[in-house]
Amino acid sequence: MRVVVIGAGVIGLSTAFCIHERYHSVLQSLDVKVYAERFTPLTNTDVAAGLWQPYLSEPSNPQEARWNQQTFNYLLSHIGSPNAADMGLAPLSGYNLFREAVPDPYWKDVVLGFRKLTPRELDMFPDYSYGWFNTSLILEGRKHLQWLTERLTERGVKFLLRKVESFEEVARGDADVIINCTGVWAGALQPDPLLQPGRGQIIKVAAPWIKHFIITHDPERGIYKSPYIIPGIQAVTLGGIFQLGNWSETNNIQDHNTIWEGCCRLEPTLKDAKIVSECTGFRPVRPQVRLEREQLPVGSSNTEVIHNYGHGGYGLTIHWGCALEVAKIFGKILEERNLLRMPPSHL
Amino acid sequence: MGTVRVATVGAGVMGLSTAVCISKLVPRCSITVISEQFTPETTSDVAAGMLIPPVYPDTPIHKQKQWFKETFDHLFAIANSAEAEDAGVLLVSGWQIFRSIPTEEVPFWADVVLGFRKMTEDELKKFPQHVFGQAFTTLKCEGPAYLPWLEKRLKGSGGLILTRRIEDLWELHPSFDIVVNCSGLGSRQLAGDLKIFPVRGQVLKVQAPWVKHFIRDGSGLTYIYPGISNVTLGGTRQKGDWNLSPDAEISKGILSRCCALEPSLHGACDIREKVGLRPTRPGVRLEKELLAQGSRRLPVVHHYGHGSGGIAMHWGTALEATRLVSECAQALRTPAPKSKL
Numbered sequence: 001m002r003v004v005v006i007g008a009g010v011i012g013l014s015t016a017f018c019i020h021e022r023y024h025s026v027l028q029s030l031d032v033k034v035y036a037e038r039f040t041p042l043t044n045t046d047v048a049a050g051l052w053q054p055y056l057s058e059p060s061n062p063q064e065a066r067w068n069q070q071t072f073n074y075l076l077s078h079i080g081s082p083n084a085a086d087m088g089l090a091p092l093s094g095y096n097l098f099r100e101a102v103p104d105p106y107w108k109d110v111v112l113g114f115r116k117l118t119p120r121e122l123d124m125f126p127d128y129s130y131g132w133f134n135t136s137l138i139l140e141g142r143k144h145l146q147w148l149t150e151r152l153t154e155r156g157v158k159f160l161l162r163k164v165e166s167f168e169e170v171a172r173g174d175a176d177v178i179i180n181c182t183g184v185w186a187g188a189l190q191p192d193p194l195l196q197p198g199r200g201q202i203i204k205v206a207a208p209w210i211k212h213f214i215i216t217h218d219p220e221r222g223i224y225k226s227p228y229i230i231p232g233i234q235a236v237t238l239g240g241i242f243q244l245g246n247w248s249e250t251n252n253i254q255d256h257n258t259i260w261e262g263c264c265r266l267e268p269t270l271k272d273a274k275i276v277s278e279c280t281g282f283r284p285v286r287p288q289v290r291l292e293r294e295q296l297p298v299g300s301s302n303t304e305v306i307h308n309y310g311h312g313g314y315g316l317t318i319h320w321g322c323a324l325e326v327a328k329i330f331g332k333i334l335e336e337r338n339l340l341r342m343p344p345s346h347l
Numbered sequence: 348m349g350t351v352r353v354a355t356v357g358a359g360v361m362g363l364s365t366a367v368c369i370s371k372l373v374p375r376c377s378i379t380v381i382s383e384q385f386t387p388e389t390t391s392d393v394a395a396g397m398l399i400p401p402v403y404p405d406t407p408i409h410k411q412k413q414w415f416k417e418t419f420d421h422l423f424a425i426a427n428s429a430e431a432e433d434a435g436v437l438l439v440s441g442w443q444i445f446r447s448i449p450t451e452e453v454p455f456w457a458d459v460v461l462g463f464r465k466m467t468e469d470e471l472k473k474f475p476q477h478v479f480g481q482a483f484t485t486l487k488c489e490g491p492a493y494l495p496w497l498e499k500r501l502k503g504s505g506g507l508i509l510t511r512r513i514e515d516l517w518e519l520h521p522s523f524d525i526v527v528n529c530s531g532l533g534s535r536q537l538a539g540d541l542k543i544f545p546v547r548g549q550v551l552k553v554q555a556p557w558v559k560h561f562i563r564d565g566s567g568l569t570y571i572y573p574g575i576s577n578v579t580l581g582g583t584r585q586k587g588d589w590n591l592s593p594d595a596e597i598s599k600g601i602l603s604r605c606c607a608l609e610p611s612l613h614g615a616c617d618i619r620e621k622v623g624l625r626p627t628r629p630g631v632r633l634e635k636e637l638l639a640q641g642s643r644r645l646p647v648v649h650h651y652g653h654g655s656g657g658i659a660m661h662w663g664t665a666l667e668a669t670r671l672v673s674e675c676a677q678a679l680r681t682p683a684p685k686s687k688l
Contacts, residue, residue: 082613090557093440209437211559233557269431
C-alpha cells in the first residue's frame, strides 16, 4: 500500500502520522511519502500562533465541533508528558473580550475552567465591557511541525520537495491512495470555488512578561479582524488581520500599523517590546472543511483521493480530529480491498 | 526645624519602597538609603515575588488584608502600564493545589487576587496526587527589576543612596533626625531583636519558557513560578539555618518535586541555584521607638520581619511606616514640652 500525502503543513503531517501509527502494523507493507512544495518553516502552519480556539459560532458541519473536541482532548492527554514542550504544546490561559454580552461558545466545556470575567478583570481592558477567561492549549505551529517531521522520519516516512501539478501524475507514479492536504492551494489541483485565502499578517515580539492570550472580538468586523495577542514559547504573536481573497504574500505597512496600534492600545505594556519577526500567511477559508473521499479514474483503475483541506483559521484547533477521520476513511478503503490482516479494533 | 533628615537602613524591597513613599508623602524631608547590600545581592532579589501572602500569627487578619490589598493595587496599576517591563511586574494565572482538603478553602486574600475560584474536576485531573485546588490570577514582582526601578524613582525625587555597613543605629546620629530600620535579619544586631530568625529558602531559577502558569502546593514547600526571564522552582523552609551556599542534594530534591507536578520541566535548562534567608518573625515589626542615650534622642521607625510575605505586603507596610515617620517628623517640628516625645 503506497500512500502519498500532498502538503506538509499541520494537516498533511498529522494525517501522515495518524495513518502510519494506526496501520503500519496491520498491513503487509505501508509506504508513506509526503510531497510538498513548502516545508516548515515556510508553511502557513508556521505563521499561526497556535492557540486552540474554534470560531465562536457553531460550525455548519456539526462534525467539526466533534473534531475540535477530539483534538483538544488528544493534546490535553499529552500535557503531563515530559515531551510536551518538544511537541510545541503547553497550557495557556487568557481573555476573550467583547464590547457587549454574548452567549457562551459551544466549546465552553471543552476548555478548562471557563468563566466570565469579573469587573476588576474588565478594568484592565477599558475598550471592552464583557468577556471570558479560560485555560486552553497552545500548539506552536513551527515546533509541532518539527516534532512531527522527526516522528515521521523515525517511522521511515519520506519527504520529497516537489511541486505536484496533478493528481494523475502522483497516481501514475507512486500512489494507491493520495491524501490531499494542500490547504489554501488546493484549487491548483482541482478547482474549488468555495476555497479562498484569508490573508493574515502577524508581528512576533519579545514580551516574555505576557503570560496570557488576549483576543478581542468585533462582530461588525468579523473574526481575526480585531487585535489579538498570543504568547508562544519564545515570542508573542500580535495579530488582527483577515483579508478574504488577498493573495499578497508580502508584509504590508498599513497592516503592520493596524496590528501594532491595536495591540498596544489593548496592552500598553507592549510599548517598548522588540519586534522579532513579521510574516504573512493564508488561512485556507472554506464554509466547511472538505474532508471526503473521491475516486479518480487513472488509466484503467481508480485512484483513491482523500481530501482534507479548508480548515480556515482553526487548522491547529481541528487537525487531529480530521486526521482521525481520514484514517477511518483510509481503513474503509483497506477493508474494501481486503488488505487488512486484522480489524483495526482501536479505531 | 527645616528639612527633616531621614535615613533608611536596608535596601531590600522594604528599605527602597519605604524611602520612595517617604519622598512622595512626607513634606520637607530628605531621604537617604544606607545599606551594605544592594540589588542584586539582597534577599528580595532571590524571592520569586509572587503575590500569595502567608499568614502572620501575631497580626490581625484585617491588617494583613489591608497591606496585601494596598500592595496588590499598587502593583496592578504598574502591571497594566508601560512601566511593567522596567518594574518587573506581571500578571500570572495558575493553581494552588492541596493533597487534602484545607480547613480554609477560601483564604482571606481571595477577593484581592483576580478571578478566585475552586478548581474544577477536569482541572484537578492534571494533579492526580491532589484532591482540592484554587485557581486565580495574581501578580509577580521581580526584585532584580523592581529594586532598580525603585532606586531610579528615589533618585528622581532627590533621594540619596549610600553604601555602608551600619553596626549600630547611633552611628546615624546626629546626621539624621529619623531612622527607618528596614534591615531585616540585621535587626538581631541593630535592634537587639531576638524574635527575628532566618527561614532558609533555596530555589532554582531555570529556563522553561513554555511554562505560563504558576503551580503551588498548598503546603508552600513546592512551587513553580514563571517569571519574565526564568521560572523559579522551589523550595525549602529551614528554620534557623543561616547558610547562604546552595546545597546540591536540595537542588535535586526541588527539581524532582517540581517535575512531579509539571513533567515538562524535565526539559528545563540553564539551572541556577539561589539561597535567601527569609527574615521571619511572628508578626511584622512596624512601630516607633525613641532611642535614648544620655541627652541624645533618636526616633526610629522599625519596619522589618515580613518572613515569606515581603514582596506581597511591602507597599502596604511601607505606607504605614511612612505614616509613622510622618508622626515622628511632626513631633520634631512641634516646639513642645520635650517630655511628650
